[in-house]
Amino acid sequence: MTTFVALLRAVNVGGTGKLPMQDLKRLCERQGFANVRTYIASGNVIFESGKRESAVKAALEAALREYAGKEVGVLVRTAEEMQQVLASNPFEKLESNRTVACFLDDPPPKDTLRTVTGAQDEEVRLGKRExxxxxxxxxAHSKLKIPAAKAGTARNMNTIAKLVELAAS
Incomplete structure (x- = not known):
């Protein structure tokens, strides 16, 4: 069994995508996922599965589509990949609550940094799939736009560290 972390996009943020975490847990359990745990109300779930990442993602997206009546984006990482995201943070010496990783399904496009607009004092770096x-x-007042991150979902480093901790336990 592999431990996975699934990150839902646009759930319980700004009044959109209402999904009680108890319902998310039940949806995951119905997919056959084991040891299901959620963390905070923004769509973070940790579980174990014998399925591959692509099958986990597809099963969870299908269950969420049936539940919500619309598409809900899901980004999936193994516990080891989440640990690597945390360890690869290029801003580790800066405030973790002001540093985010935008999770993507695929590596960021090569032109990602050239397409960023609205940057003021923000700094952007590319990761493996982040x-x-x-x-x-x-x-709070950022005008930063990153077109390559549009289909992704972001979590701050504090949340990522907690997810890593929970996935390891």
Whole structure:
């Protein structure tokens, strides 16, 4: 069995995509996932499965589509991949609550940094299947746009560290 972390896109954020975490847990259990745990209400779920990542993603997206009546994006990583995301943070010496990883299904396109607009004091770096962003003091008023991150979902480093911890336990 592999431990996975699934990150749902646009769930319980800004009044959109209402999904109680108890319902998410039940959906995962119905897919045959084991040891299912959720973390905070923004669509983070840790579980074990004998399926491959692509099958886990497809099963969870199908269950969420049936539940919500619309597409809900799901980004999936193994526990080891989540640990690597945390370890690869290029802004590790900066505030972790102002640093996010935008999770993607595939590696960021080569032109990602050239297509960024609205940057003020933010810093952007590319990862394996992530885009790291340090927002600094301007986080609440940022105008930063990263077209390559549009289909992804972001979590701050504090949340990622907690997910890594939970996935290891």
């Amino acid at each position: 885009i790291y962003v340090y927002y600094g003091a301007n986080m």
